Structure formats: C-alpha cells, structure tokens
Ligand code: AP5
C-alpha cells in the first residue's frame with residue numbers, strides 16, 4: 001500500500017516503543033462500537049470503525065461510498081481490497097501514532113493477514129483481541145432499538161442506553177437516526193455473514209494466543225470493566 005501510516009513511522013505508544021493495537025471482535029450488535037467509544041478515550045487510542053468509515057463515505061457520496069452501500073444494504077461484506085486500503089489510509093492519520101482500537105476490522109482471514117503484515121513491518125502484532133459474545137436473540141433486540149448520531153456515529157438504544165432527549169445526541173446535539181441495515185431481514189443476513197466469514201478469526205487469534213472471551217450480555221459498564229481487565233488496564 002502506498003500510504004505510510006504513523007503506526008509505521010512514529011514509534012510512540014502506550015507504554016512501549018511500538019503502537020498498541022487492539023481488535024474488538026464480535027457479531028453485529030455485540031456492543032463493539034459502544035465499548036470502543038468509551039475505552040479508546042480512556043486509553044488515549046484512536047477508535048477505528050470500518051463501518052463508520054464506510055458510512056462517512058456514503059454520506060459524502062464518494063466513489064467508495066457508492067460501492068460500499070450496495071454491499072452494506074444487503075448485509076454483505078464490502079470486498080477485502082477496498083476495505084483494507086481504507087483502513088490503512090485511516091491508520092495514516094496522526095491520531096493513530098500511539099495505537100488504535102479496531103472495531104469491525106479485520107472481518108475476514110484476508111483482512112487479518114493484511115493487518116498482521118502491516119504490523120509485522122514495524123516489529124509488532126495485534127496485542128489483544130476481546131471477543132464480545134452474546135445470544136442471537138439479544139443481538140436482534142439490540143439492533144432493532146439502536147439509534148445513531150448523524151454527525152459522529154455516537155450510539156444509543158431506546159431502552160438500554162437512551163439519550164437524555166429522544167432523537168437528539170447527548171454529545172453533539174445532532175439528529176439521531178436508525179441505520180438502513182438494522183432492518184430485521186438485513187440483521188439476520190449480517191449475523192449469517194458473521195458466522196460464515198468472520199467467525200474463523202476466533203480460531204485465528206486464539207491460535208496466536210491473544211483472544212479473550214467477554215460476556216457481552218451484561219450492563220454496559222460491566223462489559224467495559226471486563227474489557228479493561230482483558231486489555232490489562234484496571235478501570236479508573
Ligand atoms: P458495522 O458498522 O461494523 O456493523 P456491525 O459489525 O454489524 O456491528 P454493529 O455496529 O451493528 O454493532 P456493534 O457491535 O458496534 O454494537 P453497538 O455498540 O452499536 O458494519 C456495517 C457494515 O459495513 C457491514 O455489514 C459491512 O457491510 C460493512 N463493513 C464494516 N466493516 C467491514 C469490514 N471489515 N469488511 C467488510 N465490510 C465491512 O450496540 C448495538 C446496540 O446495543 C446499541 O443500540 C447500543 O446502545 C446497545 N448496547 C450496547 N451495549 C449494550 C449493553 N451492554 N447492554 C444493553 N445494550 C447495549
């Protein structure tokens with residue numbers, strides 16, 4: 001890839017001389033975005049959500065956005081080559097110099113290999129991969145009640161994590177909306193795609209000795225506490 005990322009050049013990181021890279025793994029609706037938002041702030045790491053990057057491209061009507069939308073609307077994965085290129089470009093941003101928390105990437109063995117190679121170039125590797133686990137019925141319930149902020153993708157749930165004022169983001173006051181791919185049939189397709197294409201990464205990272213299972217069926221703060229412990233950081 002052409003872009004050289006700060007992860008490849010600036011060796012500053014959380015307590016070491018290489019960037020710290022964590023990967024949040026889990027099915028659609030497991031709470032990856034919710035937790036990544038909280039934890040990335042606590043650890044001072046960039047939060048990279050491949051889904052959010054695609055949605056930004058769709059909003060800005062870029063060529064990538066037009067391509068990605070066709071796949072996302074069906075609940076399918078966007079092809080590996082464009083996804084890998086997009087995430088690598090994101091890693092080139094200065095806020096990634098200390099490291100990043102990856103949310104929704106990698107999602108296929110080819111993406112995991114590409115990430116591994118990128119990190120290998122600087123003598124590092126994915127440090128920890130928390131796998132957030134949940135029953136399928138809970139996933140569907142979570143996604144059908146989800147509301148997302150139009151400006152920055154802040155995530156709410158009408159029952160489990162409501163905004164102070166319905167339809168308005170607590171953080172930046174922007175409008176909340178429901179994602180097109182949160183329709184029941186698309187959610188079911190996304191969960192199937194997760195089992196077929198992403199679940200193999202559980203074994204992949206377990207074999208590398210970096211996988212940690214987390215019970216996602218707990219209140220948000222309990223999941224945060226378990227995640228921080230898994231990442232080797234106590235909650236403050
Ligand atoms: P993406 O945006 O990544 O969607 P996803 O993986 O399907 O995950 P979600 O965002 O739906 O769920 P989440 O785990 O983040 O849960 P959240 O925190 O929001 O990807 C969308 C699409 O983009 C893909 O289908 C694909 O087409 C494409 N794409 C993205 N990455 C790709 C890649 N690498 N390769 C190829 N294609 C890619 O929480 C869900 C709800 O539950 C919220 O309402 C929240 O408030 C609530 N909640 C969270 N935690 C709790 C809790 N502990 N208790 C109660 N409620 C909770």
Ligand code: MG
Pocket residue numbers: 032033034049051104
């Ligand atoms: Mg998400």
